[in-house]
Amino acid sequence: MRFLPQHRTVLIVFAFLVLGGGMSYWFLIRPLHSVIKEQEEDLTKERKRLQKTGYPLNSELLEEEIKRLKDWVDGDGGQPGIRATSQAVLADATRMFMDRILGGWPSASQFRQQAPRTFFHEDFSRIRVKLAKQGVHLAPSVLGISDETSSPYIYQLILQIWTVERLADLAAEEGLAIAPVDGVEVDHDGGKAKAADIRLLRVRGYILADTDKKPYLIEFPVEATLLGELDQVKSFLRKLTSRGNFLPPTHVEIYADDPDRPAYRDGRRIRVTGVKIRVQCSSFFTLGSPDTPRGKAANLPGGA
Numbered sequence: 497m498r499f500l501p502q503h504r505t506v507l508i509v510f511a512f513l514v515l516g517g518g519m520s521y522w523f524l525i526r527p528l529h530s531v532i533k534e535q536e537e538d539l540t541k542e543r544k545r546l547q548k549t550g551y552p553l554n555s556e557l558l559e560e561e562i563k564r565l566k567d568w569v570d571g572d573g574g575q576p577g578i579r580a581t582s583q584a585v586l587a588d589a590t591r592m593f594m595d596r597i598l599g600g601w602p603s604a605s606q607f608r609q610q611a612p613r614t615f616f617h618e619d620f621s622r623i624r625v626k627l628a629k630q631g632v633h634l635a636p637s638v639l640g641i642s643d644e645t646s647s648p649y650i651y652q653l654i655l656q657i658w659t660v661e662r663l664a665d666l667a668a669e670e671g672l673a674i675a676p677v678d679g680v681e682v683d684h685d686g687g688k689a690k691a692a693d694i695r696l697l698r699v700r701g702y703i704l705a706d707t708d709k710k711p712y713l714i715e716f717p718v719e720a721t722l723l724g725e726l727d728q729v730k731s732f733l734r735k736l737t738s739r740g741n742f743l744p745p746t747h748v749e750i751y752a753d754d755p756d757r758p759a760y761r762d763g764r765r766i767r768v769t770g771v772k773i774r775v776q777c778s779s780f781f782t783l784g785s786p787d788t789p790r791g792k793a794a795n796l797p798g799g800a
Contacts, residue, residue, distance in 0.1 A: 638694070659778075676692065718777060
């Protein structure tokens with residue numbers, strides 16, 4: 497069989513087709529196949545991740561779930577959602593001193609920025625004298641601050657001493673006494689009196705993200721040891737979050753005032769008369785209204 501020129505032409509064309517096909521596969525189809533394979537693997541991983549969340553993968557069911565969550569956040573049918581509820585709770589939590597603040601400043605913001613040190617000094621002295629008449633003697637070494645305490649955040653010092661005053665007033669209303677601290681005395685009426693066991697703890701700020709420059713909520717915790725009857729303690733604990741008060745207890749310990757005093761039976765119950773209570777509670781002040789109730793707590797370096 498003779499190898500004609502047209503045969504050579506066909507072979508050359510065929511060779512170019514084979515070479516072109518190989519190059520197309522290597523440079524086009526093969527990379528595209530790799531991309532598709534990677535996308536399939538990513539889709540498989542994403543599907544498994546979504547399955548673990550418990551949410552439906554069906555679009556209609558997912559839309560129903562999204563609507564349910566939206567109603568839960570924003571409210572539906574006249575019922576407030578979690579957003580409005582959290583804002584209402586935050587407002588209630590910080591309302592306790594608001595009338596006093598707005599009685600002296602046009603706004604809470606101006607109180608925070610403009611409260612003078614002289615006001616703190618005078619109010620601290622007023623509260624110290626008032627409580628001393630009730631038998632509650634404040635000692636700076638126990639309380640943690642004095643009228644000479646300096647801070648760039650005067651409003652925090654004011655709110656701290658107001659918190660001490662409110663706690664002492666509520667205890668006095670129920671006939672509870674603030675226990676004395678052994679070995680610590682203060683000057684009183686030309687003599688000495690034992691210091692009251694009431695202490696300010698470190699101020700805490702709540703933030704929503706690590707990048708926040710200021711907290712949206714500040715907590716002013718206080719701790720005290722009280723003496724009284726069990727019924728008085730029960731009433732006192734209820735009053736901490738009622739009748740315009742918001743000093744929620746975060747830690748409570750109750751002991752028999754005198755362990756040697758015998759308990760007596762009242763029907764089926766064993767009753768103890770005198771008790772000692774160690775309670776930690778807090779007041780709050782807001783610097784802004786958060787969009788979510790979730791947040792992080794951090795100790796503030798002297799304030800914010």
